[in-house]
Amino acid sequence: MRHATSVILMSAIFSTATLAQTETAVPMAKSQPPTITAIQPVNPVASKPGGPIIQSISAHIPEMGTLITVNRIAPEFHFIAPNGNAVLLHRELVTTSANHLSLNPSEAINIPAEAQKQGAVLSGGWVCNTSPYYVTLRAWIMDADGNRSNEVQYTIHCNGG
Secondary structure, eight states: OHHHHHHHHHHHHHHHHHHHOOOOOOOOOOOOOOEEEEEOOSSOOOSSTTOOEEEEEEEEOOOOOSSOOOOEEEEEEEEEOTTSOEEEEEEEEEEEOOSSOOOOOEEEOOOOHHHHHHOEEEEOOEEOOSSOEEEEEEEEEEETTSOBOOOEEEEEEETTO
16 A cells, blocks of 8 residues: 555656646847858959959858758859869868868869859858857869969858857
8 A cells, every 4th residue: 555655646746746837938049140251352363364263252141941040151152264164163271260170172163164154153151060160261263174263262250250
């Protein structure tokens, strides 16, 4: 009998505690959206005549849908490739305040030749983690003939870093 009384008593304690709880809204931490600063090219030239030229850098915050929130920014490289044969965007790390950074240094360019000849935009992507940091990168474009564009430098600021 003693065992049955303990079970009933414990059951009453847990059910009372459950009934006494109320569900409340949980405050969400808002992080600052990422930003980019850049040294814009002035009178840019390629390594050789006919090579690609990065004309400017801009950026946008990609729409991720209503259920997914990712702290992300997309640098946009505005370029012209007179021969229409730009094939690779290369990035290298200049400096960062991040403790650990994973960088994909190359991105294939799959933009039609005619669009490259007229002027095209290559959009990249950068996902910020939760820590405040900045990363400064240098980028250039290579064409199929080995010609290199001018270099551009830009800094991504994540979470106020």
